[in-house]
Amino acid sequence: MSSIGIDAVEIWSGNLELDLTTTFADEKGDDPEKYAKGLGLHASSLPDAYEDIVTMGANAAQRLMDRKELAPEDVGRIDVATESSFDNSKPVSTYIAGCLEQVYDGDFHHANKGERKFACIAGTQSLNDAYNWIRAGRNRGRAALVVATDTALYARGDAGEATQGAGAIAMLVDEDPSLVALSPEQGYGSADETDFLKPNQQFPSVDGKRSIQVYLDRMLEAGQQFETQTSSVHPTDFAYIPFHTPFPGMVRKVALLGFRHTVRGTPMEEHLADDIGLQPRETEFDDRDAYEAAIRDYMDDLRQTDEYEGWYADRIEPTLALSRKVGNWYTGSVHIARVSALLDAYSAGKDLAGDHLLVGSYGSGAQAEMHAETVMDGWQNEIRQLTIDDQIADRHDLSFEEYEAIHDVHNYDKDVPRTRFTTPSSEFVFDGWGPMGERQYRFV
Ligand code: HMG
Numbered sequence: 001m002s003s004i005g006i007d008a009v010e011i012w013s014g015n016l017e018l019d020l021t022t023t024f025a026d027e028k029g030d031d032p033e034k035y036a037k038g039l040g041l042h043a044s045s046l047p048d049a050y051e052d053i054v055t056m057g058a059n060a061a062q063r064l065m066d067r068k069e070l071a072p073e074d075v076g077r078i079d080v081a082t083e084s085s086f087d088n089s090k091p092v093s094t095y096i097a098g099c100l101e102q103v104y105d106g107d108f109h110h111a112n113k114g115e116r117k118f119a120c121i122a123g124t125q126s127l128n129d130a131y132n133w134i135r136a137g138r139n140r141g142r143a144a145l146v147v148a149t150d151t152a153l154y155a156r157g158d159a160g161e162a163t164q165g166a167g168a169i170a171m172l173v174d175e176d177p178s179l180v181a182l183s184p185e186q187g188y189g190s191a192d193e194t195d196f197l198k199p200n201q202q203f204p205s206v207d208g209k210r211s212i213q214v215y216l217d218r219m220l221e222a223g224q225q226f227e228t229q230t231s232s233v234h235p236t237d238f239a240y241i242p243f244h245t246p247f248p249g250m251v252r253k254v255a256l257l258g259f260r261h262t263v264r265g266t267p268m269e270e271h272l273a274d275d276i277g278l279q280p281r282e283t284e285f286d287d288r289d290a291y292e293a294a295i296r297d298y299m300d301d302l303r304q305t306d307e308y309e310g311w312y313a314d315r316i317e318p319t320l321a322l323s324r325k326v327g328n329w330y331t332g333s334v335h336i337a338r339v340s341a342l343l344d345a346y347s348a349g350k351d352l353a354g355d356h357l358l359v360g361s362y363g364s365g366a367q368a369e370m371h372a373e374t375v376m377d378g379w380q381n382e383i384r385q386l387t388i389d390d391q392i393a394d395r396h397d398l399s400f401e402e403y404e405a406i407h408d409v410h411n412y413d414k415d416v417p418r419t420r421f422t423t424p425s426s427e428f429v430f431d432g433w434g435p436m437g438e439r440q441y442r443f444v
Contacts, residue, residue, distance in 0.1 A: 003181035004134050005373065006127070007143065007174040008068055009339060011388045012060035013326055014045040014151070014166035015422045017395035018403050024162060027400045035162060040248025040320065044327035045395065047151050047166040049409045049420040050429040053084050053092055054441060056168035057149035058099035058428045064145070064170045065100070067385060072106040076142030078113045079129055081122035081331040083198065084150045086412075086439070091115035096147060099428045099441050111142075119196065120244055121363030123148030123169075123331035130173035131182050143174040148331035155203040156407060163247045165327025169335045178378030180338070180357065182371060185229040189221025189368040196364030202412050212250060214366045219243075219254050220261065222360070222368035227262075230372070234266060235259050239345070239355040239375070240315050242337035244362040246328045248320040251337075254360065255316045256303055260295075268307070276301040318344030325392050334361045339386065342375075346383045353377045396421045 018024060020041050021032035035041050047056065057080060064070075080093040093113035101107050116122040116129070123146070130144035149168035154160040195211035198204050227233045235241075235258065243251045263269045264279055280294035302308050319337040321344065329336060338359065345352045352375040362368045398406065402421060408414045424444050431440045 002175045003177065003374070003376075004131050004175055005173065005177040005181035005376070006179045007172040007177040008064060008179060008382050009172075009335070009386075010060045010064040010067065010170045011336065011339065011386060011391070012056045012063070012168045012170075013388065013391045013395065014047040014051055014056065015395055015424075016046040016048050016406060017392075017397050018044045018046055018164070019397060020044065020162055023398065023400050023403070038249055039162060040252070040324060041162065041327060042324050044162075044164045045166050045325075045329075045392070046164065046398070046403070046406060047410060048396070048422050048424075049406065049418040050424055051166070052086075052410075052430050052439070053082050053149040053151055053168070054095040054099065054439065055428045055430055056166065057092065057147040057170065058096045058441070060149070060168040060170035061096060061100060061145060061147055062103060062428070064172055065104070068172060070143070070172075072100065072104050072108045073110070074142055075108060075111050075145050076139050077130065077133060077144045078108060078111050079116060079126040079144065079146050080114070081116045081126040081146070081148045082150055083117060083119055083122065083330050084152070085115060085117070090438070092149070093147070095439065095441065099443070102441075102443050118367060119363030119365050120246070120330045120333055121361045121367050121369060123335055124359070124361035124369055127171065127173060127182065128186075134173065134175060143172050146171045146173055148329070148335055150330035150332060151410060152328045152330045153203060153407065153410060154206070156404070158203070158206065159208045160204065160206050163328045165329045167326055167329045167332060167336070169329070169332040169339070171335065178376055179342075179382050180373040180375055180379070182373055185226060185371065187222040187224065187226025187229070187370040189218035189223075189225065191218065191366060193218075193364070193366035195366055211364060212253065214364070215244075215246075215250060215362050215368070216254055216257055218366050218368035219360055219362060219370070220257060222370045223258060223261065226370040233262055233358070234268070235262050235311055235315070237356060238315060238358040238372070239352055240319055240338075240341035241358045241360065242319040242334055242341055243360040244334040245320060245323040245337050246333065248323055251316060251320060255312055256299055256308070258360075259308060259311065260299055260302055272302070272305055272307060275305060322388065322392075334359060338373075339383070339388070342379060342383045343386070346380055352379060
């Protein structure tokens with residue numbers, strides 16, 4: 001069978017910006033370097049008063065359909081991944097289809113629609129659902145539209161507040177894709193965890209420090225299972241390694257762990273041993289604490305080697321460029337990391353066709369997945385058409401008072417005037433509630 005994967009993507013950023021290194025740090029009395037260097041974030045994208053997960057998802061999907069010259073009957077399923085849903089019954093995909101039907105001839109009455117939930121990993125799960133549907137031959141020549149859309153808001157004053165974000169990415173999944181083909185091999189790391197959850201509440205309950213450890217544990221587990229299905233996984237096998245990026249500092253931690261794990265027992269470990277010794281082996285220690293302390297020391301040394309720094313600069317750092325400017329987009333986060341990498345390759349004039357990506361997705365609660373992707377011949381043509389850099393530059397830069405006001409607009413427990421800071425143009429907007437409590441939308 002032909003390859004299956006992502007044919008094209010389009011991105012929609014929330015129209016507002018909160019600058020973390022100036023506006024937020026000033027208000028909190030924090031050193032701006034905590035955000036710029038520690039978390040690795042400069043700004044968050046936030047939704048204006050007329051934006052939500054439906055408008056952002058529909059706007060991204062419309063751009064994708066226009067660019068690929070698709071009609072509704074070309075789409076056989078619409079899967080929306082989100083953890084910001086406002087309805088326990090009616091899926092967001094029905095609202096998005098309703099929006100798109102306002103602007104296209106025809107309808108999506110024969111498209112299967114759903115909503116996927118597993119924290120941030122739901123976007124990747126939706127890609128997998130689309131892949132499986134096509135591989136099973138049930139698509140009958142039609143493509144799948146996967147939309148990952150979130151307003152990642154935390155309660156004000158929560159430690160996670162600096163990692164907020166809002167945006168959507170729409171991905172067209174099809175046979176013989178132009179962008180990337182997905183590998184059939186997958187590794188999973190999954191366990192019942194309570195690192196981050198929203199038990200029938202809008203803003204998350206988060207055990208921030210623990211969530212970092214759970215992310216690392218599950219990703220290692222996923223990587224180990226992925227390795228059992230492939231002959232070898234070495235860090236230099238992949239042109240880029242996009243990870244779920246709640247904030248770039250998280251990726252700094254997981255990349256070091258992954259590098260250490262995958263070079264163990266390889267000529268690279270021997271080569272590094274001249275400077276920093278071999279990696280500690282558990283059998284050499286009487287107790288686990290001493291082993292873990294030795295591993296921490298080794299990782300401190302490893303991080304400073306030229307080999308690690310060069311690898312990180314080439315294959316990890318470029319995946320973080322968008323995230324630094326927009327924050328955590330939850331279900332979309334790993335997918336904008338992939339786009340960041342491809343934008344980097346495009347601007348550097350690299351020919352990536354045939355090269356591989358290793359993609360590490362994660363969702364709290366908790367599950368990680370690793371799979372490989374192959375970059376396809378048409379990738380440059382798809383990537384050069386993205387406008388995300390312009391969208392980021394055009395956002396309205398909020399003062400702290402404006403940020404508080406817009407946060408209140410989106411807080412379900414507050415009833416405040418929906419004052420907007422930007423003027424929508426050629427996009428879907430939220431237009432109030434209907435008689436059954438449904439949200440209504442129109443194209444302006
Ligand atoms: P915090 O307490 O505000 O920050 O919370 P901190 O004090 O831990 O500092 C953060 C980093 O900045 C540290 O770096 C500091 O050293 C450094 P590290 O030691 O970890 O490498 N730092 C500085 N660096 C330079 N100059 C300075 C300075 N000051 C400090 N002056 C925390 C951080 C991540 C806990 C918080 O933001 C949080 O709770 N975030 C939400 C949870 C989260 O994002 N977890 C990530 C893993 S779970 C996940 O990814 C899933 C998720 O996306 C949800 C889903 O799946 O649905 C969240």
